[in-house]
Amino acid sequence: MKKCNYRRGVAAGLMLLAGGAFAGAPENRAELANMVIQDCGSCHGLTMRGGLGPPLRPDNLKQQSVESIAAIIKEGVDGTAMPPWKPLLTDxxxxxxxxxxxxxxxxxxxxxxxR
Ligand code: HEC
Known part of the structure; x- marks a missing residue:
């Protein structure tokens, strides 16, 4: 499990996003999916089994509603490495x-x- 370069990945991802790649393009699912694997995956693991951040597989999220997961992604988690994504992604x-x-x-x- 590679954890060391997550910062670089995130920075690159943020620059890409800030560059407008996702501006108003909710239909751009392939890129969005790729971003989840690359950017979210840099902390949560490329297979979402966890790394710096907790695993995000269906079993791990069973107790949470789509709304509460969305709220976490939107606002981030204060005091942790989980950043708020609302400046970059639409609802x-x-x-x-x-x-x-x-x-x-x-x-x-x-x-x-x-595994
Ligand atoms: C820089 C590292 C980092 C990145 C990038 C990141 N996360 Fe996180 N994420 C975390 C950490 C750390 C936590 C745990 C926060 C805590 O302690 O409550 C977390 C928590 C979460 C949770 C809550 C999990 C739970 O079981 O409650 C969700 C959902 C989540 N992240 C989704 C995402 C998504 C989607 C992305 C990409 C858009 C993303 N994260 C990108 C570090 C990151």
Missing amino acids: EQIFWISRQLKSGALLTDETKDA
């Missing part, structure tokens, strides 16, 4: 990500089984 994008995390839809067959 629609955040809800879409939350639903994908809860359903595990972004995990490929390979990453579903990966």
Whole structure:
């Protein structure tokens, strides 16, 4: 598990986002999915099994509603490394990500089984 370069990944991701790649493009799902794997994955693990941040697989999120997951993504978690994403993502994008995390839809067959 590589944890050392998450900062660089996040910085690159933020620059990409700030560059307008996602501005008003909630239909841009392939890029959004890629961003979740790369940017969220830099902390949560490329297979969402956790790293610096906790695992975000369907089993781990069972107790939480899509709304509460979206709220965490939107506002971040104060005093932790989890940043607020609302400056970069629309509500629609955040809800879409939350639903994908809860359903595990972004995990490929390979990453579903990966250890
Ligand atoms: C810089 C590291 C970092 C990045 C990037 C990051 N997170 Fe997090 N995330 C964390 C940490 C650390 C926590 C745990 C916060 C706490 O202690 O409550 C967390 C918590 C969460 C939680 C709550 C999990 C739970 O079980 O309650 C969700 C959901 C989440 N992150 C989603 C995301 C999504 C989606 C992205 C990408 C858009 C993302 N995170 C990007 C570090 C990160």
